[in-house]
Amino acid sequence: MVVMSIAGVDPSAGAGIYADLKTFQAHGVYGCGVVTALTAQNPYKVFSLSPVDKNYVSEQIDAVLDAYNIKYVKTGMLYSSEIIKLVSKKITEYDLKAVVDPVMVATSGGDLTKSDLANALNKYLLPKSILTTPNIAEAEKLTNLNIKSKEDAIKSTEKLPCNSLITGGHLDGINTMNINGEITIKKQELLESNNLHGTGCNLSSAIVANLEKGNSLINSCLKSFDYVYEAIKNGNYGTLIAKL
Template sequence: MVVMSIAGVDPSAGAGVFADLKTFQAHGVYGCGVVTALTAQNPYKVFSVNPIDASYVEEQIDAVLEAYDVTYIKTGMLYSPEIIKLIGEKITEYDLKAVVDPVMVATSGGDLTKSDLADALNRHLLPKSILTTPNIEEAEKLTDFKIKSKKDAIKATEKIPCNSLITGGHLDGINTMNIDGEITIEKQELLKSDNLHGTGCNLSSAIVSNLEKGFDIKTSCLNSFDYVYESIKNGNYGTLIAKL
């Protein structure tokens, strides 16, 4: 079982490719990592971002897929419209199934991307993806729609051009799923914790791991909520062995 992350590198390893690989391992799947950008950051601050040229991102993807039979991938920080368009083309070329974490801003508040990402995601990537997992701020950018309530979140999912899970960390713990037109609300207790860096990365990589192990999209999301919750509670992303 082999899956792949396409994302940036966080040297503190709480987010990005390094975090994804740890989560894959915790779920018992083998993870490959394609790097879209190098960052200098820690859980509290982004210092700088050094993007990788799109042609080299492509070479990394082709190198991995020449050697491994990969079906499920997740994307994190893609940095630029050029890279987003490239990933969309690779999904078609290799018949990949993508879970998109539409990272635009770090948990610490640092901007991680060029502008116009939302438009590129909506045009080139989300229509080819099986799921996207935005937080409230990212969902607002994707839909150009303000989300202040559960009702707003449901409306926002209907504007996103693929299955969607709008996470509820900034909406009283209300996670809103729209899978094949079916709305599911999953409310979780919010934990007071400083261990929130990379929660979106870990959630999406957990979902991909569950999909690779044969669970459907909805079940994969529900299993992953539990994994992330326990990881926040125990402060040990990637070292908590998933119990599936």
């Protein structure tokens, strides 16, 4: 069982590819990682960002898929419309099933992308994806809608060009899923914690791992909510082995 993350590097390892690989391992699947950008950041601040040339991103993808038969992939921070276009082409070329975490802003508030990212995601990548997992701020950028309630979140999922899961960390714990046109609401208790850096990365990578293990899309989402909840509660993603 092999899956892949296409995302940026967070040297503090709470988010990005390092976090994805830990989550893959916790679920018992082997993870490969294609780097789109380097960042200097920690859970509290983004210092700087250095994107990887798109041609080198392409070569990394080709190198991994030359060796492994991969079906499921997640994307995180892609940084630019050029890299988004490239990844969307690779999804078609290799017939990949992609879960897109549309990372635009770090948990600490730092901008991690160019300004035209939302349009490029909607035009090129999301229509080729099986799921996107935006938080409230990201969903607002993707849909140009304000989300202040469960009803707003439902309306936003209907505007996104693929199955969607809008996370509820900033909406009283209300997670809103629209999968194959069916709305599912999963409300979770909000935990007071300073261990929230990278929760979106860990959620999307857990979904990919659960899909690779043969779970349906909706069950993969539900199992992944539980994984992330327990990780926040226990304060450590790296040592939490998923009992799923």
